[in-house]
Amino acid sequence: AQKITQTQPGMFVQEKEAVTLDCTYDTSDQSYGLFWYKQPSSGEMIFLIYQGSYDEQNATEGRYSLNFQKARKSANLVISASQLGDSAMYFCAMRRGNSNTGKLIFGQGTTLQVKP
Amino acid sequence: GAVVSQHPSRVICKSGTSVKIECRSLDFQATTMFWYRQFPKQSLMLMATSNEGSKATYEQGVEKDKFLINHASLTLSTLTVTSAHPEDSSFYICSARTGLDNEQFFGPGTRLTVL
Numbered sequence: 343a344q345k346i347t348q349t350q351p352g353m354f355v356q357e358k359e360a361v362t363l364d365c366t367y368d369t370s371d372q373s374y375g376l377f378w379y380k381q382p383s384s385g386e387m388i389f390l391i392y393q394g395s396y397d398e399q400n401a402t403e404g405r406y407s408l409n410f411q412k413a414r415k416s417a418n419l420v421i422s423a424s425q426l427g428d429s430a431m432y433f434c435a436m437r438r439g440n441s442n443t444g445k446l447i448f449g450q451g452t453t454l455q456v457k458p
Numbered sequence: 459g460a461v462v463s464q465h466p467s468r469v470i471c472k473s474g475t476s477v478k479i480e481c482r483s484l485d486f487q488a489t490t491m492f493w494y495r496q497f498p499k500q501s502l503m504l505m506a507t508s509n510e511g512s513k514a515t516y517e518q519g520v521e522k523d524k525f526l527i528n529h530a531s532l533t534l535s536t537l538t539v540t541s542a543h544p545e546d547s548s549f550y551i552c553s554a555r556t557g558l559d560n561e562q563f564f565g566p567g568t569r570l571t572v573l
Contacts, residue, residue: 377562379564385549385551385566385567385569386565386566386567387551387567389562389563389564433502437562444490444492444555445492445504446504446553446562448503450501451499451500451501453499
């Protein structure tokens with residue numbers, strides 16, 4: 343069965359520093375996709391970054407990068423130069439192998455607080 | 459970018475009434491929409507997958523007769539919580555999928571409170 347695990351319920355980071363949010367996953371599929379979303383207190387889900395299982399390079403989007411280690415089944419999110427506006431809940435998600443369904447399963451989430 | 463709207467953003471209702479939540483893709487056609495439920499400080503739990511013109515596929519443990527889903531067009535899906543009870547109070551979020559595999563866009567969510 344597919345499963346996403348985020349082991350850090352809460353994280354603190356100093357403004358302007360980098361932070362890594364952990365995500366491990368479990369799947370027997372060869373083809374899958376990994377996502378990170380940000381959910382501020384307003385509740386909206388904001389797409390941050392995507393990594394396909396066959397992508398050889400780690401995905402990057404501005405200050406966000408995904409440290410994809412396929413053999414270890416981990417897809418950690420790295421946020422560089424943290425800003426106060428980065429304070430939010432962050433979810434790691436996996437699209438199940440059958441891309442026709444597009445279903446996402448989510449981890450438990452990590453609450454990030456950026457300190458000034 | 460693709461925009462998904464939800465209406466209403468907040469709703470308070472009495473126990474026993476039904477509540478309809480709309481999810482619209484504003485600038486694209488969504489062949490598939492998803493409905494999620496989220497309790498405070500918890501993860502999103504997929505309730506059902508909605509395909510235009512066909513019956514929704516519900517996840518295990520989700521009552522079909524309780525949570526009625528209709529996907530009448532490529533831009534609109536509705537979730538109706540029938541005979542709502544206080545335990546149905548939650549944050550309901552929809553998402554819509556475009557034709558590309560890695561694109562799924564979320565609505566802003568609807569906070570339902572049942573008194």
